[in-house]
């Protein structure tokens with residue numbers, strides 16, 4: 256049986272991951288409305304990945320005999336001043352998620368819950384990758400500046416991103 260404090264914090268994390276999904280779906284819709292189909296695709300893939308993050312915690316809690324509780328989702332913003340602004344907000348949000356994962360790792364350590372500690376290692380690696388992806392796109396957007404041509408080239412590149420379900424990756 257899983258410790259009740261860990262159970263509660265994993266339930267909060269399911270909500271955090273679902274909010275991440277909601278936020279990125281809102282960004283995807285925003286880019287779609289601007290005709291930036293590639294940016295919209297990138298954010299849609301991100302939305303799908305965040306749902307996987309939520310469901311990985313969901314399945315884990317059941318495996319450990321815990322009870323999943325789904326809490327209300329916050330309403331995400333609907334508009335961003337520019338693609339750069341949207342990606343800066345994405346990075347800010349991911350840094351918050353990294354802090355949450357680190358908090359969960361500390362809690363698992365304090366409670367001597369080795370299984371949870373182990374499961375969380377995947378999220379630690381994932382956060383490194385997510386922050387690096389956002390930082391790279393932010394750097395590119397800063398270089399592009401006001402160039403419409405540069406923005407459209409990046410849009411077409413971001414349109415190539417493909418969703419790979421976690422279950423298919425065996426994770």
Ligand code: OFO
Pocket residue numbers: 271272275305308349352381382385
């Ligand atoms: Fe974006 O990594 Fe989950 O939330």
